[in-house]
Amino acid sequence: MTAPGLGLGLDIGGTNFRIATFAADGLVPLHVHKEEVGEARDPASIVERIAAAAERLVGGTDDVTMGVGIAAMLRDRQGTVARSPHLRWRDVAFGRQLAARLGTRYSIGVYNDVNAIVWGETVAGAARGCRDVLGVYVGTGIGGGVVADGQLVEGASNCAGEIGHTKVRWDDDAAPCACGQRGCIEAYLGGSYVAKRIAAELAAGAKSSAVGIAGSIDEVMASHVDQAAAEGDEWALELWSELAPLLGVVLANAAAVLNPERLVLGGGMLSRTPLLYDLVVTALTVAAPVAIMETLDVVPAELGDEAGLVGAAALARDGVSLVKEL
């Protein structure tokens, strides 16, 4: 008698990697293991640590499907990482290296982390039962994922969903983005950019009750600005009023092209800035075509950190873009 099949879901970020076990047909993690990525970030070290963690969890199971969500821009459906600033990788045949290390007991799929998160919310979270979904996550950066007619949209080179690098300004003063271009929505609303903007404006003398809320000028975060704005602070309101329409328009424009039934908004930044969230949704409602808004529900993400684990495991189980033997 062979052991029943087992599912693994992984989420590899810049700080931690997490790995969860799932029953063959389950969408709830049975067990989650977390490790710090640490300093040894070369591909061979990461592959070895992932493989060792997987083997410990899997034991003697013969038939394992393993889905990996990774904070990276992919290049194909073989898990090739074009670029991962977090891991400091460029052009790494990650999927194939992982498959070679783990052997034929494993069926492995590698996905963009936000794509996996959006798929997790679609199969088990805020967009359960929906066939057309747009998910946008505003954390340190901004990422997205698209589901069309019940299928994850991966695109020609597995790069679909790069909504963070859609442009909201294209004049000479457009903000520089870490991607090397200018005017990306991420360079305005990404958490790291908002934090820098807040620090710079306060250092330059802006007066705000956010300083008192935070305790000191060095501790002011987006959540404090949000609270200050909600309490009527002029500077905070002005900043949010400038930024919110940019993201609202980006969401409206993507919705006009995709006609999703549900827009899932998540990420560490938006979840801590309820007023900004509301202002973004208002701007979206103004900017999106009426017919598109009629059938669109905007909802916050539900699954939190688990979404990526669930989504990656579910994609691999469904056989989406599994790494092929060469």
Place this chain on the structure above:
Amino acid sequence: MTAPGLGLGLDIGGTNFRIATFAADGLVPLHVHKEEVGEARDPASIVERIAAAAERLVGGTDDVTMGVGIAAMLRDRQGTVARSPHLRWRDVAFGRQLAARLGTRYSIGVYNDVNAIVWGETVAGAARGCRDVLGVYVGTGIGGGVVADGQLVEGASNCAGEIGHTKVRWDDDAAPCACGQRGCIEAYLGGSYVAKRIAAELAAGAKSSAVGIAGSIDEVMASHVDQAAAEGDEWALELWSELAPLLGVVLANAAAVLNPERLVLGGGMLSRTPLLYDLVVTALTVAAPVAIMETLDVVPAELGDEAGLVGAAALARDGVSLVKEL
């Protein structure tokens, strides 16, 4: 012995409707019939004329699949027209009326006209063999269609592809669009808006060699402006330099979300303005994420007027969103 199945493709626009016959497995029209829509545009009259034309072409064939592309915003997958400015329709159960009139010999699908055009280019034209396609048509207005992993993206209410109503400006001076909103790309690059802009600027005293090219100030069209710009006319170059980046950014932003392998550009306006086309592609190249451009080919549409007939017939034959009996 029953007759072999036959395919019909229809394209219902504001001026003409066209209907083509196809062999059961063919992608080349066997015969195309064209009629003016004329003045009697009420749904019952149009349904009757379409049905009569179809019956003449079909004869005694038992098994007919009929795909209809219509210049309308749809509301569902039953061919309900939410709004068609061209036909002056609102909330018309067009698909069901057509199905009721034609009876059970016919399997009928109703599609947005540009969606059908993009599908036509995908199965038989400029994006043949591609699984991820974005098609954008700049004619009087601007429409689009999306193919993801080999499937037409229809969206939650069959409104996907409304790229003409994505916003490129959201300040108080954003241009008003016939859709009732402001700042839509259509309100800047749609042929009817460009024509009005040209006429207004020339009437206000702008000097341009386009007037000489056209023959008189009243006859200046976008194609003349394009020729003037290509010959160095300052006003024409300035106008094109203002407008081209707007469409380039819209295309880049949609490409960032969709990661298509091919972008098909078509429509009456772009096909007559080769310099504007090139400027748009340049702006797209600057604005799109590098990884997205690496795998993207930009190509002009190939099939012209036939694309919509081919696409609608092919969608219906594939069983996409056929109108169901109630």
